[in-house]
Amino acid sequence: MTTKDTPMTTQTYVAKITVPTPTATTLWMRGFLPWQLWRFVWLNLKMLRMISLSHPTRRDPSAPKAP
Protein backbone atom coordinates (compact mmCIF):
# COMPACT_ATOMS: atom_id res chain seq x y z
CA MET A 1 0.00 0.00 0.00
CA THR A 2 2.91 2.30 -0.68
CA THR A 3 1.74 5.70 -1.80
CA LYS A 4 4.87 7.41 -2.98
CA ASP A 5 2.90 9.75 -5.22
CA THR A 6 0.43 10.86 -2.57
CA PRO A 7 0.96 14.55 -1.72
CA MET A 8 2.05 14.90 1.90
CA THR A 9 0.27 18.15 2.60
CA THR A 10 -2.81 19.99 1.50
CA GLN A 11 -1.10 23.35 1.69
CA THR A 12 2.24 24.80 0.94
CA TYR A 13 4.04 25.43 4.23
CA VAL A 14 5.83 22.14 3.83
CA ALA A 15 5.36 21.78 0.12
CA LYS A 16 6.79 18.31 -0.26
CA ILE A 17 8.43 15.77 2.00
CA THR A 18 10.24 12.84 0.53
CA VAL A 19 10.16 10.01 2.99
CA PRO A 20 11.06 6.34 2.94
CA THR A 21 8.10 3.98 2.90
CA PRO A 22 8.16 0.39 4.13
CA THR A 23 8.74 -2.50 1.80
CA ALA A 24 6.37 -5.45 1.66
CA THR A 25 8.80 -7.42 3.83
CA THR A 26 8.86 -4.71 6.48
CA LEU A 27 5.07 -4.57 6.56
CA TRP A 28 4.91 -8.36 6.85
CA MET A 29 7.44 -8.39 9.69
CA ARG A 30 5.33 -5.86 11.63
CA GLY A 31 2.68 -8.54 11.99
CA PHE A 32 4.84 -11.69 11.98
CA LEU A 33 4.14 -13.16 15.39
CA PRO A 34 7.48 -14.81 16.30
CA TRP A 35 9.33 -11.62 15.38
CA GLN A 36 6.78 -9.45 17.21
CA LEU A 37 7.02 -11.64 20.32
CA TRP A 38 10.77 -11.05 20.36
CA ARG A 39 10.25 -7.30 19.79
CA PHE A 40 7.72 -7.28 22.65
CA VAL A 41 10.32 -8.71 25.02
CA TRP A 42 13.10 -6.46 23.71
CA LEU A 43 10.99 -3.27 23.83
CA ASN A 44 9.84 -4.04 27.36
CA LEU A 45 13.41 -4.57 28.54
CA LYS A 46 14.55 -1.33 26.92
CA MET A 47 11.65 0.58 28.42
CA LEU A 48 12.29 -0.85 31.88
CA ARG A 49 15.92 0.23 31.63
CA MET A 50 14.86 3.70 30.53
CA ILE A 51 12.34 3.89 33.41
CA SER A 52 15.04 2.89 35.88
CA LEU A 53 17.19 5.76 34.61
CA SER A 54 14.26 8.12 35.12
CA HIS A 55 13.88 7.48 38.83
CA PRO A 56 14.39 10.54 41.01
CA THR A 57 17.98 11.31 41.87
CA ARG A 58 19.09 12.30 45.34
CA ARG A 59 20.19 15.89 45.91
CA ASP A 60 23.95 16.28 45.99
CA PRO A 61 24.71 16.93 49.70
CA SER A 62 27.39 19.43 48.71
CA ALA A 63 24.99 21.44 46.52
CA PRO A 64 23.64 24.70 47.98
CA LYS A 65 20.16 24.46 49.46
CA ALA A 66 17.30 26.20 47.71
CA PRO A 67 16.72 29.71 49.04
Add this chain to the structure above:
Amino acid sequence: MARVVILGAGIAGHTAAMVLRRTLPKEHVVCVVSPKPYYNWIPSNIWVGVGRMAREKVVVPLAPIYARLGIEFIQASATEIHPAGNPNHPGPYIVATPTTPGAATESVEVAYDWLINATGPKLRFDRTPGLGPDGGHTHSVCTDRHAVDAATALDAAIQRMKAGERQTLVVGMGHGTCTCEGAAFEYTFNVEHELRRHGVRDLADLVYLTNEAELGDFGVDGLVIRNGGFHTPSSVFAGSFFAERSVQAILGAHVQAIEPGLIRYETLDGVDHEQRYDFAMLLPPFTGVGLKAFGAQGEDITDTLFAPSGFTKVDADYTPKPYEAWKPTDWPSTYRNPTWKNVFAVGIAFAPPHPISRPRTSPRGTVISPAPPRTGMPSASMARAVAENIADMILGRATEPERLSSMANMGAACVASAGSGFWAGNAVAMTMFPIVPDYTRWPGAGRDERFTFGEVGTAGHWIKLVLHHLFLYKARAKPFWWMVPE
Protein backbone atom coordinates in the same frame (compact mmCIF):
# COMPACT_ATOMS: atom_id res chain seq x y z
CA MET B 1 -0.34 14.90 62.90
CA ALA B 2 0.07 16.34 59.39
CA ARG B 3 -2.63 16.88 56.85
CA VAL B 4 -1.76 16.55 53.16
CA VAL B 5 -4.37 17.74 50.67
CA ILE B 6 -4.16 16.78 47.00
CA LEU B 7 -6.18 18.69 44.44
CA GLY B 8 -7.12 16.39 41.58
CA ALA B 9 -7.33 12.63 41.15
CA GLY B 10 -5.88 12.16 37.70
CA ILE B 11 -2.70 10.25 36.97
CA ALA B 12 -0.56 12.63 39.05
CA GLY B 13 -2.97 13.29 41.94
CA HIS B 14 -4.04 9.68 42.35
CA THR B 15 -0.41 8.50 42.29
CA ALA B 16 0.60 11.10 44.90
CA ALA B 17 -2.31 10.16 47.17
CA MET B 18 -1.60 6.43 47.06
CA VAL B 19 2.16 6.86 47.60
CA LEU B 20 1.58 9.20 50.54
CA ARG B 21 -0.97 6.89 52.13
CA ARG B 22 1.39 3.94 51.78
CA THR B 23 4.33 5.92 53.19
CA LEU B 24 2.76 7.85 56.05
CA PRO B 25 1.55 6.32 59.33
CA LYS B 26 -2.22 6.40 59.84
CA GLU B 27 -2.18 9.36 62.24
CA HIS B 28 -1.41 11.58 59.26
CA VAL B 29 -4.30 12.51 57.01
CA VAL B 30 -4.20 12.23 53.22
CA CYS B 31 -7.15 14.01 51.60
CA VAL B 32 -8.05 14.16 47.91
CA VAL B 33 -10.29 16.93 46.59
CA SER B 34 -11.46 16.17 43.07
CA PRO B 35 -14.52 17.27 41.09
CA LYS B 36 -15.00 13.86 39.49
CA PRO B 37 -15.98 10.72 41.43
CA TYR B 38 -13.80 8.52 39.25
CA TYR B 39 -10.28 8.11 37.91
CA ASN B 40 -9.91 8.11 34.13
CA TRP B 41 -7.00 6.30 32.46
CA ILE B 42 -6.85 8.94 29.74
CA PRO B 43 -4.40 7.18 27.36
CA SER B 44 -7.08 4.58 26.61
CA ASN B 45 -9.69 7.26 25.77
CA ILE B 46 -8.32 6.91 22.24
CA TRP B 47 -9.88 3.44 21.99
CA VAL B 48 -13.14 4.70 23.51
CA GLY B 49 -13.12 7.47 20.91
CA VAL B 50 -13.15 5.01 18.02
CA GLY B 51 -15.74 2.76 19.63
CA ARG B 52 -13.37 -0.13 20.36
CA MET B 53 -13.55 0.12 24.14
CA ALA B 54 -16.43 0.84 26.53
CA ARG B 55 -16.17 3.93 28.72
CA GLU B 56 -16.52 1.72 31.80
CA LYS B 57 -13.19 0.07 30.94
CA VAL B 58 -11.23 3.31 31.35
CA VAL B 59 -12.79 4.72 34.53
CA VAL B 60 -12.48 3.56 38.13
CA PRO B 61 -14.72 4.85 40.97
CA LEU B 62 -12.54 6.54 43.57
CA ALA B 63 -14.64 6.43 46.75
CA PRO B 64 -14.36 2.64 47.38
CA ILE B 65 -10.59 2.69 46.75
CA TYR B 66 -10.01 5.64 49.04
CA ALA B 67 -12.27 4.15 51.74
CA ARG B 68 -10.21 0.94 51.63
CA LEU B 69 -6.88 2.76 51.71
CA GLY B 70 -7.86 5.28 54.38
CA ILE B 71 -7.71 8.34 52.15
CA GLU B 72 -10.22 11.12 52.78
CA PHE B 73 -12.15 11.99 49.61
CA ILE B 74 -14.08 15.18 48.99
CA GLN B 75 -15.86 15.40 45.66
CA ALA B 76 -15.49 19.08 45.01
CA SER B 77 -13.86 21.57 42.70
CA ALA B 78 -11.18 23.71 44.36
CA THR B 79 -11.56 27.43 43.69
CA GLU B 80 -9.33 29.26 46.18
CA ILE B 81 -6.11 28.73 48.10
CA HIS B 82 -5.45 30.65 51.32
CA PRO B 83 -1.81 29.72 52.01
CA ALA B 84 -1.49 32.07 55.00
CA GLY B 85 -4.96 31.42 56.43
CA ASN B 86 -6.84 34.44 57.75
CA PRO B 87 -8.03 35.77 61.14
CA ASN B 88 -11.01 33.37 61.11
CA HIS B 89 -9.00 30.41 59.91
CA PRO B 90 -5.46 30.55 61.30
CA GLY B 91 -3.87 27.80 59.20
CA PRO B 92 -3.64 27.41 55.43
CA TYR B 93 -6.73 26.10 53.70
CA ILE B 94 -8.42 25.72 50.35
CA VAL B 95 -12.00 26.53 49.37
CA ALA B 96 -13.87 24.05 47.20
CA THR B 97 -17.35 23.80 45.74
CA PRO B 98 -18.97 20.36 46.06
CA THR B 99 -19.84 18.71 42.75
CA THR B 100 -21.82 15.70 43.96
CA PRO B 101 -25.15 15.78 42.09
CA GLY B 102 -27.99 16.64 44.41
CA ALA B 103 -25.74 17.56 47.33
CA ALA B 104 -25.35 20.98 48.91
CA THR B 105 -23.37 23.36 46.75
CA GLU B 106 -22.18 25.57 49.60
CA SER B 107 -18.40 25.97 49.52
CA VAL B 108 -16.33 23.99 51.98
CA GLU B 109 -13.01 24.92 53.59
CA VAL B 110 -10.36 22.21 53.73
CA ALA B 111 -7.35 22.81 55.96
CA TYR B 112 -3.90 21.60 54.94
CA ASP B 113 -0.34 21.47 56.18
CA TRP B 114 0.94 20.37 52.77
CA LEU B 115 -0.77 20.94 49.45
CA ILE B 116 -0.20 19.23 46.09
CA ASN B 117 -1.88 20.85 43.12
CA ALA B 118 -2.55 18.12 40.56
CA THR B 119 -5.63 19.66 39.03
CA GLY B 120 -4.57 19.04 35.43
CA PRO B 121 -5.65 21.43 32.73
CA LYS B 122 -8.69 23.51 32.02
CA LEU B 123 -9.76 22.53 28.50
CA ARG B 124 -9.93 25.89 26.72
CA PHE B 125 -12.30 25.14 23.87
CA ASP B 126 -13.36 28.77 24.23
CA ARG B 127 -10.04 29.95 22.79
CA THR B 128 -11.20 28.98 19.28
CA PRO B 129 -14.73 29.93 18.21
CA GLY B 130 -16.71 26.83 17.30
CA LEU B 131 -14.24 24.40 18.89
CA GLY B 132 -15.35 21.52 21.11
CA PRO B 133 -18.29 19.26 21.79
CA ASP B 134 -20.13 21.63 24.14
CA GLY B 135 -21.61 24.30 21.93
CA GLY B 136 -19.00 23.85 19.20
CA HIS B 137 -18.83 21.73 16.08
CA THR B 138 -15.92 19.41 16.77
CA HIS B 139 -15.21 16.43 19.00
CA SER B 140 -12.57 15.66 21.60
CA VAL B 141 -11.08 12.65 23.40
CA CYS B 142 -9.81 14.64 26.39
CA THR B 143 -12.37 13.14 28.75
CA ASP B 144 -14.12 9.78 28.81
CA ARG B 145 -17.48 11.38 27.98
CA HIS B 146 -16.01 13.38 25.11
CA ALA B 147 -14.52 10.16 23.76
CA VAL B 148 -17.93 8.41 23.84
CA ASP B 149 -19.47 11.28 21.85
CA ALA B 150 -16.57 11.21 19.38
CA ALA B 151 -17.11 7.49 18.81
CA THR B 152 -20.81 8.05 18.09
CA ALA B 153 -20.03 10.81 15.57
CA LEU B 154 -17.27 8.75 13.94
CA ASP B 155 -19.65 5.81 13.57
CA ALA B 156 -22.20 8.11 11.90
CA ALA B 157 -19.52 9.20 9.41
CA ILE B 158 -18.62 5.55 8.74
CA GLN B 159 -22.30 4.73 8.13
CA ARG B 160 -22.50 7.59 5.61
CA MET B 161 -19.45 6.16 3.85
CA LYS B 162 -21.07 2.73 3.81
CA ALA B 163 -23.98 4.41 2.04
CA GLY B 164 -21.52 5.61 -0.60
CA GLU B 165 -20.96 9.18 0.61
CA ARG B 166 -17.38 10.48 0.57
CA GLN B 167 -16.29 11.99 3.90
CA THR B 168 -13.47 14.24 5.06
CA LEU B 169 -12.21 13.52 8.56
CA VAL B 170 -9.91 16.01 10.27
CA VAL B 171 -7.98 15.14 13.42
CA GLY B 172 -5.49 17.33 15.23
CA MET B 173 -5.02 20.50 17.23
CA GLY B 174 -7.68 23.19 17.61
CA HIS B 175 -5.32 26.08 18.36
CA GLY B 176 -1.76 27.17 17.65
CA THR B 177 -0.62 26.67 21.25
CA CYS B 178 -2.01 23.18 21.92
CA THR B 179 -0.06 20.34 23.48
CA CYS B 180 -0.56 16.52 23.44
CA GLU B 181 0.16 16.12 19.73
CA GLY B 182 0.89 12.46 20.50
CA ALA B 183 -2.77 11.91 21.39
CA ALA B 184 -3.96 13.45 18.11
CA PHE B 185 -1.38 11.37 16.20
CA GLU B 186 -2.67 8.27 17.95
CA TYR B 187 -6.32 9.07 17.28
CA THR B 188 -5.58 9.75 13.60
CA PHE B 189 -4.18 6.29 13.05
CA ASN B 190 -6.85 4.57 15.11
CA VAL B 191 -9.46 6.25 12.93
CA GLU B 192 -7.51 5.16 9.84
CA HIS B 193 -7.45 1.58 11.16
CA GLU B 194 -11.21 1.66 11.81
CA LEU B 195 -11.91 2.98 8.31
CA ARG B 196 -10.01 0.02 6.84
CA ARG B 197 -11.71 -2.39 9.21
CA HIS B 198 -15.10 -1.17 8.02
CA GLY B 199 -14.00 -1.35 4.38
CA VAL B 200 -14.56 2.36 3.70
CA ARG B 201 -10.99 3.68 3.61
CA ASP B 202 -11.28 4.55 -0.09
CA LEU B 203 -14.21 6.86 0.66
CA ALA B 204 -12.40 8.86 3.34
CA ASP B 205 -10.02 11.78 3.10
CA LEU B 206 -8.15 11.71 6.41
CA VAL B 207 -6.34 14.91 7.35
CA TYR B 208 -4.02 15.54 10.32
CA LEU B 209 -4.06 19.26 11.16
CA THR B 210 -1.39 20.34 13.63
CA ASN B 211 0.46 23.27 15.11
CA GLU B 212 3.73 21.32 14.77
CA ALA B 213 6.02 22.82 12.12
CA GLU B 214 7.18 19.30 11.26
CA LEU B 215 5.63 15.91 11.64
CA GLY B 216 7.00 14.09 14.68
CA ASP B 217 7.69 17.23 16.70
CA PHE B 218 5.28 16.02 19.44
CA GLY B 219 5.92 19.18 21.46
CA VAL B 220 9.44 18.03 22.34
CA ASP B 221 11.24 19.61 19.36
CA GLY B 222 11.24 16.26 17.59
CA LEU B 223 13.57 13.34 18.22
CA VAL B 224 16.41 11.66 16.49
CA ILE B 225 15.39 8.02 16.61
CA ARG B 226 17.70 5.05 16.39
CA ASN B 227 15.95 2.87 13.86
CA GLY B 228 17.03 0.32 11.27
CA GLY B 229 20.72 1.17 11.47
CA PHE B 230 20.15 4.91 11.04
CA HIS B 231 19.73 7.99 13.19
CA THR B 232 16.39 9.03 11.78
CA PRO B 233 14.69 12.36 12.53
CA SER B 234 11.18 11.82 13.88
CA SER B 235 9.90 14.01 11.04
CA VAL B 236 11.04 11.29 8.63
CA PHE B 237 9.92 8.44 10.90
CA ALA B 238 6.43 9.93 11.35
CA GLY B 239 6.29 11.15 7.76
CA SER B 240 6.87 7.63 6.55
CA PHE B 241 3.89 6.42 8.55
CA PHE B 242 1.68 9.20 7.14
CA ALA B 243 2.74 8.33 3.61
CA GLU B 244 2.20 4.62 4.19
CA ARG B 245 -1.33 5.17 5.49
CA SER B 246 -2.18 7.95 3.00
CA VAL B 247 -2.94 10.50 5.66
CA GLN B 248 -2.57 14.11 4.56
CA ALA B 249 -0.90 16.54 6.92
CA ILE B 250 -1.44 20.23 7.43
CA LEU B 251 1.52 21.56 9.40
CA GLY B 252 2.21 24.76 11.30
CA ALA B 253 -1.49 25.59 11.59
CA HIS B 254 -3.37 27.78 14.03
CA VAL B 255 -7.11 27.18 13.89
CA GLN B 256 -8.85 30.56 13.95
CA ALA B 257 -12.50 29.48 13.86
CA ILE B 258 -14.68 26.51 13.16
CA GLU B 259 -18.00 26.68 11.39
CA PRO B 260 -20.27 23.74 10.58
CA GLY B 261 -18.32 21.84 7.94
CA LEU B 262 -15.47 24.37 7.66
CA ILE B 263 -12.24 24.98 9.57
CA ARG B 264 -10.50 28.34 9.08
CA TYR B 265 -6.81 28.37 9.92
CA GLU B 266 -3.65 30.38 9.50
CA THR B 267 -0.30 28.76 8.72
CA LEU B 268 3.19 29.77 9.74
CA ASP B 269 3.68 31.62 6.48
CA GLY B 270 0.84 33.95 7.50
CA VAL B 271 -1.60 32.70 4.86
CA ASP B 272 -5.25 31.96 5.70
CA HIS B 273 -6.74 28.65 4.60
CA GLU B 274 -9.98 26.73 4.82
CA GLN B 275 -10.47 23.02 5.32
CA ARG B 276 -13.79 21.30 4.76
CA TYR B 277 -14.76 18.50 7.16
CA ASP B 278 -17.55 16.05 7.89
CA PHE B 279 -16.06 14.81 11.17
CA ALA B 280 -13.42 16.62 13.22
CA MET B 281 -11.66 15.72 16.45
CA LEU B 282 -9.55 18.70 17.47
CA LEU B 283 -7.88 19.01 20.87
CA PRO B 284 -8.16 22.28 22.79
CA PRO B 285 -5.34 24.37 24.27
CA PHE B 286 -4.77 24.00 28.01
CA THR B 287 -4.45 26.52 30.83
CA GLY B 288 -4.50 26.13 34.61
CA VAL B 289 -7.93 25.58 36.15
CA GLY B 290 -8.18 29.17 37.36
CA LEU B 291 -7.53 28.82 41.08
CA LYS B 292 -7.24 32.10 42.99
CA ALA B 293 -4.98 32.71 45.99
CA PHE B 294 -5.63 35.10 48.87
CA GLY B 295 -3.44 36.43 51.66
CA ALA B 296 -4.19 36.70 55.37
CA GLN B 297 -6.01 40.01 54.92
CA GLY B 298 -7.99 38.79 51.94
CA GLU B 299 -5.69 40.44 49.40
CA ASP B 300 -5.28 38.76 46.02
CA ILE B 301 -1.90 36.99 45.91
CA THR B 302 -2.64 34.79 42.93
CA ASP B 303 0.56 35.94 41.21
CA THR B 304 2.71 34.46 44.01
CA LEU B 305 1.32 31.02 43.31
CA PHE B 306 0.34 31.05 39.68
CA ALA B 307 1.81 32.10 36.36
CA PRO B 308 -0.43 34.13 34.01
CA SER B 309 -1.32 30.84 32.29
CA GLY B 310 -2.93 29.68 35.55
CA PHE B 311 -0.33 26.96 36.09
CA THR B 312 1.45 26.83 39.47
CA LYS B 313 4.87 28.43 39.79
CA VAL B 314 7.47 25.96 41.03
CA ASP B 315 11.27 25.79 41.24
CA ALA B 316 11.80 26.49 37.53
CA ASP B 317 13.80 29.36 36.03
CA TYR B 318 11.07 31.56 34.60
CA THR B 319 13.44 34.26 33.34
CA PRO B 320 12.41 35.01 29.74
CA LYS B 321 15.21 33.97 27.40
CA PRO B 322 15.60 33.14 23.72
CA TYR B 323 15.50 29.55 22.44
CA GLU B 324 19.29 29.46 22.11
CA ALA B 325 19.68 30.21 25.82
CA TRP B 326 17.29 27.51 27.09
CA LYS B 327 18.96 25.05 29.40
CA PRO B 328 17.90 21.74 30.96
CA THR B 329 18.46 23.34 34.38
CA ASP B 330 15.60 25.75 33.65
CA TRP B 331 13.24 22.85 34.36
CA PRO B 332 11.98 22.22 37.91
CA SER B 333 13.12 19.24 39.94
CA THR B 334 11.21 19.50 43.26
CA TYR B 335 7.96 21.14 42.01
CA ARG B 336 7.83 23.30 45.13
CA ASN B 337 6.41 26.81 45.03
CA PRO B 338 9.22 29.28 45.84
CA THR B 339 6.99 31.53 48.00
CA TRP B 340 4.82 28.98 49.80
CA LYS B 341 7.13 26.12 50.70
CA ASN B 342 4.34 23.73 51.64
CA VAL B 343 2.71 24.00 48.20
CA PHE B 344 3.73 21.73 45.29
CA ALA B 345 2.36 21.20 41.78
CA VAL B 346 2.72 18.14 39.55
CA GLY B 347 1.60 16.99 36.13
CA ILE B 348 0.05 19.56 33.85
CA ALA B 349 -0.62 21.82 36.85
CA PHE B 350 2.97 23.07 37.15
CA ALA B 351 4.06 26.03 35.03
CA PRO B 352 6.82 25.01 32.61
CA PRO B 353 9.64 27.55 32.24
CA HIS B 354 9.23 27.64 28.46
CA PRO B 355 8.26 25.30 25.63
CA ILE B 356 10.54 22.47 24.49
CA SER B 357 9.77 22.90 20.79
CA ARG B 358 11.39 25.98 19.31
CA PRO B 359 8.98 28.93 19.38
CA ARG B 360 7.51 30.00 16.08
CA THR B 361 5.19 32.82 15.07
CA SER B 362 3.58 33.69 11.77
CA PRO B 363 4.46 37.03 10.11
CA ARG B 364 1.28 38.38 11.72
CA GLY B 365 2.60 37.48 15.16
CA THR B 366 0.36 34.46 15.76
CA VAL B 367 2.09 31.96 18.02
CA ILE B 368 2.01 28.56 16.30
CA SER B 369 4.12 26.31 18.46
CA PRO B 370 3.34 23.27 20.62
CA ALA B 371 3.28 23.64 24.40
CA PRO B 372 5.40 21.10 26.32
CA PRO B 373 3.71 17.77 27.09
CA ARG B 374 3.78 16.69 30.75
CA THR B 375 1.12 14.04 30.96
CA GLY B 376 1.16 10.29 31.63
CA MET B 377 4.45 8.77 32.66
CA PRO B 378 6.28 12.04 33.52
CA SER B 379 3.39 13.33 35.63
CA ALA B 380 3.23 10.10 37.62
CA SER B 381 7.02 10.11 38.14
CA MET B 382 7.07 13.63 39.48
CA ALA B 383 4.00 12.91 41.64
CA ARG B 384 5.79 9.99 43.29
CA ALA B 385 8.91 12.07 43.92
CA VAL B 386 6.89 14.93 45.44
CA ALA B 387 4.85 12.54 47.60
CA GLU B 388 7.99 10.84 48.91
CA ASN B 389 9.64 14.20 49.58
CA ILE B 390 6.65 15.42 51.57
CA ALA B 391 6.52 12.16 53.52
CA ASP B 392 10.24 12.50 54.34
CA MET B 393 9.75 16.04 55.62
CA ILE B 394 6.68 15.10 57.69
CA LEU B 395 8.53 12.17 59.24
CA GLY B 396 11.60 14.28 59.98
CA ARG B 397 13.84 12.36 57.59
CA ALA B 398 14.61 15.52 55.60
CA THR B 399 14.21 19.25 55.92
CA GLU B 400 14.22 19.93 52.19
CA PRO B 401 12.96 17.91 49.20
CA GLU B 402 15.82 15.49 48.56
CA ARG B 403 14.47 13.58 45.57
CA LEU B 404 14.90 15.44 42.31
CA SER B 405 12.72 14.54 39.35
CA SER B 406 13.37 16.88 36.46
CA MET B 407 11.97 16.35 32.97
CA ALA B 408 15.53 17.06 31.84
CA ASN B 409 16.58 13.87 33.60
CA MET B 410 13.55 11.72 32.94
CA GLY B 411 12.58 9.62 29.97
CA ALA B 412 9.18 9.00 28.47
CA ALA B 413 7.66 6.10 26.65
CA CYS B 414 5.00 6.95 24.13
CA VAL B 415 3.15 4.01 22.72
CA ALA B 416 0.86 5.48 20.11
CA SER B 417 -1.79 2.99 19.17
CA ALA B 418 -2.42 2.76 15.45
CA GLY B 419 -5.24 0.28 15.52
CA SER B 420 -6.76 -2.10 18.05
CA GLY B 421 -7.30 -5.86 17.91
CA PHE B 422 -5.00 -8.37 19.58
CA TRP B 423 -3.62 -9.89 16.37
CA ALA B 424 -4.23 -7.11 13.84
CA GLY B 425 -3.48 -4.18 16.15
CA ASN B 426 -0.53 -1.95 15.56
CA ALA B 427 1.29 0.74 17.46
CA VAL B 428 4.17 3.10 17.09
CA ALA B 429 6.34 2.50 20.16
CA MET B 430 8.67 5.41 20.88
CA THR B 431 10.83 6.25 23.83
CA MET B 432 13.04 9.21 24.53
CA PHE B 433 15.55 10.01 27.20
CA PRO B 434 15.42 12.68 28.42
CA ILE B 435 12.22 14.55 27.59
CA VAL B 436 13.95 17.93 27.66
CA PRO B 437 16.94 17.65 25.30
CA ASP B 438 20.40 18.27 26.73
CA TYR B 439 22.78 19.33 23.95
CA THR B 440 25.73 19.47 26.34
CA ARG B 441 25.49 15.83 27.40
CA TRP B 442 24.43 14.57 23.98
CA PRO B 443 25.71 16.98 21.33
CA GLY B 444 23.73 16.90 18.13
CA ALA B 445 20.55 15.03 18.98
CA GLY B 446 20.27 16.21 22.60
CA ARG B 447 19.14 12.78 23.78
CA ASP B 448 20.69 9.44 24.66
CA GLU B 449 20.43 7.36 21.48
CA ARG B 450 20.36 4.10 23.44
CA PHE B 451 16.96 5.00 24.85
CA THR B 452 15.55 7.15 22.07
CA PHE B 453 14.10 4.75 19.57
CA GLY B 454 10.93 3.91 17.75
CA GLU B 455 9.36 1.14 15.76
CA VAL B 456 6.01 0.08 14.39
CA GLY B 457 4.41 -3.30 14.92
CA THR B 458 1.96 -5.51 16.76
CA ALA B 459 4.41 -5.72 19.68
CA GLY B 460 3.76 -2.02 20.36
CA HIS B 461 0.04 -2.72 20.48
CA TRP B 462 0.59 -5.49 23.04
CA ILE B 463 2.66 -3.09 25.14
CA LYS B 464 -0.17 -0.57 24.98
CA LEU B 465 -2.61 -3.28 26.13
CA VAL B 466 -0.29 -4.32 28.96
CA LEU B 467 0.04 -0.69 30.07
CA HIS B 468 -3.75 -0.31 30.01
CA HIS B 469 -4.33 -3.29 32.30
CA LEU B 470 -1.29 -2.66 34.49
CA PHE B 471 -2.07 0.99 35.23
CA LEU B 472 -5.74 0.32 35.86
CA TYR B 473 -4.69 -2.47 38.24
CA LYS B 474 -2.45 0.04 39.96
CA ALA B 475 -5.19 2.69 40.00
CA ARG B 476 -7.46 0.21 41.78
CA ALA B 477 -4.74 -0.26 44.43
CA LYS B 478 -4.81 -4.03 44.07
CA PRO B 479 -2.20 -6.14 45.89
CA PHE B 480 1.37 -5.06 45.19
CA TRP B 481 0.20 -2.05 43.12
CA TRP B 482 3.22 -0.17 44.37
CA MET B 483 5.52 -2.50 42.45
CA VAL B 484 4.19 -1.16 39.13
CA PRO B 485 6.68 1.51 38.06
CA GLU B 486 5.58 4.89 36.85
